[in-house]
Amino acid sequence: MTFLSNLACSKTGETLPTGRLQNLSPSGAPLLARYDLDRARRELKQEAIASGPHSMWRYAPLLPVRDPRNIVTLGEGNTPLLHAQRLGARLGAHKLLVKDEGFNPTGTFKARGMSCAVSMAKELGAAKLAAPSAGNAASALAAYAAAAGLEAHLFMPRDVPEANYIECKMYGAAVTLVDGLISDCGRIVAERKDAEGWFDFSTLKEPYRIEGKKTMGLELAEQLGWRLPDAIFYPTGGGVGIIGMWKAFHELEQLGWIGPKRPKMIAVQAAGCAPIVKAFEEGKEASEFWPNATTAAAGLRVPKALGDFLVLQAVRESGGTCVAVSDEQILSAGRLLAQTEGIFAAPEGAACFAALEPLLAGGFLQAHEEIVIWNTGSGLKYLENWRTQFPYQHAASERQGGLILPR
Helix, strand or coil: CCEEEEEEEEECCCECCCCCCCCCEEEEEEEEEEEHHHHHHHHHHHHHHHHCCCCCCHHHHHHCCCCHCCCCCCCCCCEEEECCHHHHHHHCCCEEEEHEEEEHHEEECHHHHHHHHHHHHHHHHEEEEEEECCHHHHHHHHHHHHEEEEEEEEEEEECCCCCHHHHHHHHCEEEEEEEHHHHHHHHHHHHHHHCCCCCCCCCCCCCCCCHHHHHHHHHHHHHHHCCCCEEEEECCCCCHHHHHHHHHHHHHHHCCCCCCCEEEEEEEEEECHHHHHHHCCCCCCCCCCCCCCCCHHHHHHHCCCCHHHHCCCCCCCHEEEEEEEHHHHHHHHHHHHHHHHHHCCCCHHHHHHHHHHHHHHHHCCCCCCCCEECCCCCCHHHHHCCCCCCCCCCCCCEEEEEEECCC
C-alpha cells in the first residue's frame, strides 16, 4: 500500500519512527514523511498510477496510509488544468494554465490535506481533532472528521467567511469563534489540547496534511505528461502547498519520472499580511510575525507561518520570487478572470493573477513560458468579499404587475 519508511525533522534531519501519533520533532520543527524511494523506483510503475482511482489516492504508494480500510475520501483531487487562453492573450502569456482546486470536496484544496491527515489520524487511533483555521481548513477537517466518525474542535477568527462557519456546523463540528487572528486561535488549541484530549491538527504540527497537499505536485506532473512547467504561482498563507509540491518534485525525480528541471516557485501574499515576502526581500531564512494583519483573502491572513523557512528555501532554490498584492488588485484580478475565462476564483487564487502581470511586464517571466496558476478554491465561498464589487440588497425591490422591479 505504501513505501513510507520514517519521519524526519525538517531542520535537523533527525529520524523518527512511524506508527504513532506525533506532532513536532524534538527540536520543535515540522516532521516530514520519508519513503523508500529506491524500492519504489524498482517496484512502482507509472502504469499503476494511471490505472488508479480518479482521485488523489491514485498516488497511494507515495502516501502514508498502510491499511486501505483507513482511507477517508470524498473524491478529492483530479482537479482540472485549464488553458486560460483569452486572459493569457490579454496579459501576454501564451501558455497560461489554471489548476482549479475549487472542484474539490468542500470547494478548496484543503480537502487534499485533510483527507490524508484524517486518514492517518484514524489509522493511528486519534479520537478528537482540534485545529485553528482561517476558514477553509476548518471546513475540510469538519467534513473528513464526520466521514471518519471522529470529533472535530475548530477555532476560527470571528470574521471568518459565513460559508465556512455554516459548513462546520452542518458537519457537526464544535466551533469556537475567536476575537483575533488565526495565531490567537492556535494559541487556544495549544493551551487546551492536553486537558481536552485533543490531537493538535494545526498546520504543519502533524506530518501528514503536507502529504495530501503533495498530491498537487504529483497530479500536475502527470497531467503534463510527467514534466513540469516553467513557473508556478501559489497563494501563500501557511505555505504548505508550496512545501508539498517541492517535496513531490524531489520524490518524482528520485523515482526517475522527471528530470532535474524545476519551475520557478512564486509565493503570493497580500500586502496587508506579507511576512514571507518581507523575509525574502531582506534575505532572511525565516519571517517575523506580521503585526495588525489584514486582507480580504482570509487564507492569506497568516501573520507567521510555522513552515516559512521551507517556503523560502523552495522559492530560492527554484529561482522564484515572492510578491505582495493589494486587496484592490486581488478583487480586480478576480473579476477579470471570471469575465474572461468563466472561472470564479477565491480571493487567494485571484491574488496570483494580480501578481502575474507585473512579473511579465518586468521581464521576470517571458511570454513563451508555461505558467501554472493555482486557484485554491471556489469564489462561491467568499460572497461577502465579492459583494463589495456588486452591491446587492434583497429588500430593495417591489412587485408590480407580476414583475419584480428595482426601486
